[in-house]
Amino acid sequence: MSPLARADRHPSGGHRVAVTGIGLKTPVGTTLDEAYAAVLAGKPAATRLDRLAEADLPVHIACLVPEFDTEPYLSRREARQIDRPAQLLLCAAADALADAALPAGQPRERIGVQIGTGIGGLTSMEDATAGYVHRPRDLPVHTVPRTMANSPACRVALRHGFQGVCTTYSSACASGGTALAEAARRIRYGELDVAVAGGVDAAISTVVLGSFARMRALSLRNDEPALASRPFDADRDGFVMGEGAVVLILEPWAAARARGARIHGEIAGYAETCDAFHIAAPHEDGEVAARCMRAAVADAGLALADIGHISAHGTSTVPGDRAEARAVARCYGAASPPVTAVKGVTGHLIGAAGALAAALALRCAADGLVPPIANLRSSPEADLLDLVQGAPRAVAPAPVLSNAFGFGGQNACLVLAPPT
Template identity: 45%
Template sequence: MTPRARVAVTGLGLVTPAGHDADNIWQTMTAGRSLARKDSDLADLPVDISCSVTGFDPMAEFGLRLASRLDRFAHLGLVAARRAVADAHLEIAARPERVAVVLGVGANSLQTYVTEFTRLGEGRPTAVSPLGLPRSVPSMVAGEVAIDTGARGPNFTVSSACASGTTAIGVARDLLVSGACDVVLTGGSETARSRMSAACFAQMRALSTRTELPEQACRPFDTGRAGFVLGEGAAVLVLETADHARRRGANIRAWLRGYGASADAHHPTSPHPQGHGAEQAIRHALDDAGCTPGDVGHINAHGTATRLGDTAEALALLRVFTDAPPPVTATKSIIGHALGAAGAIEAALTVLALERQEIPPTANLVQQDTGREMDIVTSRPRPVAFDVALSTSCGFGGQNAALLLAAP
């Protein structure tokens, strides 16, 4: 396959448990320590730990009226979008119809839905808030970003479970390559810290139950892994066609070279045991970029610390990178799993790794359990010279997505 036109990353905006700006986030990520803590919002549930965004005040960001209208997943996404636009020095008003918004949301925060369904279940339909739907439907975060920024191009959300953020970035790239727009604000936003989300995942035995030692709870690719830790956050990337970025003199932070997606067609919640779907997505991304496995110098793995998921992903990576798998990190070990936003956050962290030529460590890896060992970065950040990096995501329904990012 002939590689398609390259797309530039010209801006980043992040709101994560590790911080709200690139320098602070990178300092926290390279420290290599988990941010999981007891969560008072989850008190009395079977699993009461999470990685939460701190130091974030919606009232200060938006004022009372807008803050009250939005649910937390939209708060996070809107702030990330504002910061990405500012980082890119993007003037949307010049041609707003050529600026699209494509964001990934796995579901939503579920917080408002739980409150309103409770009122309905109590036989109080007239107490249900008229804002229940516009606060909660996943598409509203993209709509609110457009309202806030004035972007009038294509506008929608993508939902592919925990691959949503990665899929959104890939779809955004396709919009640019097709000529439908010149710029896309893309990424993902989600908070998994609702009591309903926590209860459901606990019942599925997907969460780590090391609640007495939360900082050791998430252990990707380790023999002692037993599930993920709930997280939250948002990341928005400004993507532009190369011509548009160059015409306006934008600072190109990275190139989005390739995108691949696939379905396991296997099981509602379990990955294919051999990781065939994940492998297919990675190979498609390489093919799309015109790259070989040997060109890749770093992998930001999906790495949720579930027994089946990590095994399947490791098998896929070891089949693709047969000669010398590049250094791998699993950043969910530090900031938890933000579900639909996770892939977008990890793509942004991959851009930062390319810029800094440094790979953050995986926390809590004591003894690797992947059959054949991969080169997983642990303990401390690793300086590495590399030009191309891979970021992977997998989700319920067997949905897989992969991105190839390259240094400018």
């Protein structure tokens, strides 16, 4: 029997978790179709920003969400009152809910919002400090709601009247993956009927970029933005900061089928671990991350051999990519499944990164295509991984293992399966 031939119940107990809606606002597109086409084409979104150079930052490049019409989503008053992360998340959530087409009369107390963010309200606090540190009596009345890390998630709940749990997770660059895993857990065990889950960050600011640059985590290829993000490449020198919001709508599989919903796929398994090693560096041997991968696959009721390809966290930093390669090798030896890393195209969306990787992995799993790693020429990890380069690789439709790792040793691994 195929590992994808499943009943409506999950092999580990509880409901299977269907993904019935996807919405996103990212540097590579404001729809899933646009983002998927961009990663298959291997077309990087990084661009040079004059305002970064004018701020005397060492890094002048980033990946911005392209301009789009916000009027269908936000009133002018609303747009003035909320900050960019909340704006992006509200728009992505609206698209995801429209895609899911939930039935009228769905009990609002059974719908929850679970969102990850790595930076939270830091950029809004930075703006408030810069503009009002010497005149605090003039601070805008909306300063506190704009700077709260949970504000974007709460704005979604307020907009739609969702009265289930409304939780914000912060596990650095693993935040989006963590939020999806925790939302899937609540669906699996019947705590919610619907979860609005994903991640958001918009942190292209002086303090954030200056701080990451001081850590030597960012690429300094200011004159070659399209070549800057290069996961697993021998010449990688750091990641490119991105921004965006990604939302997935989760429901019990049986309920989604019963109402005739279009199902994008399934969150079939998940696991989380902590390296407990260093606040900013992964454990170089990859053992704890490897344990997380194995646990996620086992939670899905699958064997490692059932994974069709791996969507690596792949930030384009030397220690991060090296540790992840060793983690995969600990699972698979010298015969890994094909490995991709979308950040060569998308940049690093921090709290939204894991959710974007999951959304793209669902489409890849269904279509049987593995995107190439942008800017990959030669790799010191080539003896450990089967790295996809040059063009998309056709594989049989199969589950994808998607990794999201973050500062503090945060590891979140998801198994995304095609609809079967």
